[in-house]
Amino acid sequence: MSLTSDDVAKIAHLARLGINTQDTEAYAKSLSGILDLIAQMNTINTDHITPMAHPLDQIQRLRPDQVTESNQREHFQAIAPQVAEGLYLVPKVIE
Template sequence: MSLTADDVNKIAHLARLGIDSQDIESYTKDLSGMLDLMTQMSKLDTSGIEPMAHPLDQVQRLRADAVTEADQRAHFQALAPQVADGLYLVPKVIE
């Protein structure tokens, strides 16, 4: 797929981008190249290939799931203006 300078100007207008007239030819060439690459990639047979969450085979380091703070629920509820059955009561704001 090959874009024209008019196409690039229209895309820039829709994206609310300001492009200098001297750069339009460069943008036209680069965007056309990207669209051509996407066209080539869409023709590839990807059946049987499992999708990846990340292109690199990495594992996220996670901290241990352990309690690090003391339970202060009773203390905080003692400070609250209204509590019922362990829940904080708040004024109704939506009718």
């Protein structure tokens, strides 16, 4: 399995991950190598095997619907890149 520079650019866009144009070739090469390693999975038959998502056969626990967190807005916003009047600021989204 090999990826092209165009593939890398598309995947990077899906991940909202900035990759310098001059680096896409190198990423395409290393990712293709990793995909070759991964392709070893196809050497074994997994028909009728139940996929395993989690190591423990444990059901998702439920808890009473109670408020457990107090409002700590100022505390959390103290480490934000940009805030004003209790709101997180980002570039304008709607023109």
